[in-house]
Amino acid sequence: MKADANSTSGSGRRGRPSAESTRLRMAHLLEVARGIFVRRGYRATTMDEVAAAAGVTKRTLYAWHSDKEALFRACVMLGAERFPRIEPQAGEDARAALERYVLELHRELTCEDSYGMGALFLREAAEFPELAGSIQRGHFDFMVEPLAAYLRGQGLEEEASTERTMLFVAMALSPLHNAMLVGMALPGTAGVAAHARRCVSIFLDGSRLR
Template sequence: MLDVARQQFAASGYRAVTMRKIAEQACVSTRTLYNWYADKLALFEACLSAGSAHSDVPKINDSLALEQALRAYAAALMQYLARDTSLGLGLVVYREGAEFPEIAAAAHANQNTWLVEPLAAYLTHHGLEREGATDNTKLFIAMALSEFQRRLAFGCPLQTAFEIDEHVGRVTSLFLTGAATSAYGKDYL
């Protein structure tokens, strides 16, 4: 059901998708769908969580050196977000989030759970984020995704693997240099 729902939301948008349409496509009764998900928002939230809980969501590799771990994480994040359903759901939130603030809130909560909090814990461990804060974490994510988002906004082709590697190299270097000299960074070298 979730795979069908993710595909439907990504292809048609939040407004256009109905519980009945998803039930038909998933070959289940509408009643069965409502037994699992109270309403369309609960189903949308489940779609976000199911995608994020998937094993290929970017994770920090603690066995790598700090710079290599951040580079690998940023590259994996861009590749993950460029997947059809991830990209489609992200565009749904972008296009329809103002009209349906509940989906924007769900996407924000999902991002905090699966991306921001784990990365903040990692950066805190390395002295690059204050305990309990996420400012530097959000800055790193924003820097990493800047070219990806620019290309989406202007309808340009997404980055190639080589372009991603170059971009995350620059971003990671700038971030680590700035974080090391900030008020709550420490010398990581």
């Protein structure tokens, strides 16, 4: 009788891992790599260190990611895929949806690994300009463009443009940028909520004081 491909044979050899098993191992590897990049920085991180920490062989690591830059790009995309999408709830108008979006965006981007990856880029971008492409792609594809699509549907963004969207994102993320660039403290929950209301008010109503 022929042995099942995933069973252990009499010689002790195991079958090839399933697609789901491989997917989980690849996801685990990226989580481990993100943590190492955040702790040690891009320059100091080595492929050998990542392979050992993730429990995979160097051969496997290089089969999945051809070099450290490719691994970093994959780590950036993993984080970008976690950016919140603006999905209005029943009965929610644009003001409420945008305020909630800003809150969710801050919640995600102040997580230790997300914040750490952003800080890493600011520290090492001058030395490794090749990192910029993956950061910009993740920012645009997973944050700017989905938000722009929503705003166009609300009549708040020009067709084939993301200019107003990028202005809104810049306002929304200003507390994080202030923390990373000039060392200001990140606001607490109440501060983020107040910031979200101000951002949306300026975006929808203008900045004239009443």
